[in-house]
Amino acid sequence: MGTLTSAKPILAIAAALMLSACGGGFGAGGGTNAGSLPPGHPESTTGTGSSIWDIFKPSDAGTNVKVNKYIWNASLDVLNFLPVESVDPFSGVITTGYGRPPGGGSAYRATILVSDPALEARSLNVALQTRNGPVSTATARAVEDAILARARQLRVADARF
Template identity: 70%
Template sequence: MSISRILLGIGLAVALLVQSGCGSSAKRGSVETPPADEIVDGILYPDGNKPRGTIWDIFRSREDQGRIGAVNKYIWNASLDTLDFLPIQSVDPFTGVIVTGFGTPPGGGKAYRATIHVNDPALDARSLNVALMTRSGPASAATVRAIEDAILTRARQLRAQDSRL
């Protein structure tokens, strides 16, 4: 074997030893860093007198992002499914209001009209308000409660179908 091959082998061995020594097996503690907003505010306002609002606030994330006009999609779709026998007059998904015209349920004799308000993104009974009218006045509380229960049951079914996917 030539001397150059021996020196090359020794050089590679030394390089590998040096490189393996660079990585330390000792675990280091996590480094606490402030959020980017605090760092930027510290640079822009070193004295700590940050104004209440700036033009740059439109680029910052908001706590209630996506909550404006948000309704629970399961309750919304369940309301439309359950009351599909009523003709829809207007819908507003931003405020969560569905207004229907008069319609007769299958197998029923009375005509009903409904106004549904979905006021929360949570799948909760408190998120749903139903106002039911007949041609002669307000519907009975038991009928309204039965419609609300049917809508909430259908909303749970829709959610269960989504979770299986």
């Protein structure tokens, strides 16, 4: 029993040291000089401000689609002769398989990236290729122009309603 009573003060001191090492405190600064911490440190006021507790905050990732719906639909309209292999509206990527355009001889496949919610040319990137390799930049630009023209038509038609 003598060893148990002498161990209590040691356990109490060890617990106090462990709690004091956690820092934090109840004040605004938490006992640390937040301005002297490196950027990105959880307690830094100049960093990102993220901490381990951010995992418990509600996340809006995946709830808002960040692509332009007119460019998205126009891409599917203009390249409707290509079989769609995969679509991801959250990242804005449409991947197609090989297909022949009406009246064309070569088979093409495309990867379309709609990267912005704005109806602008910078929001669209089209990568076309044939079985022999990538197509010329003029051909890819002509397809992008056709998609953007169709997107404008869809927007105008949507504004009428």
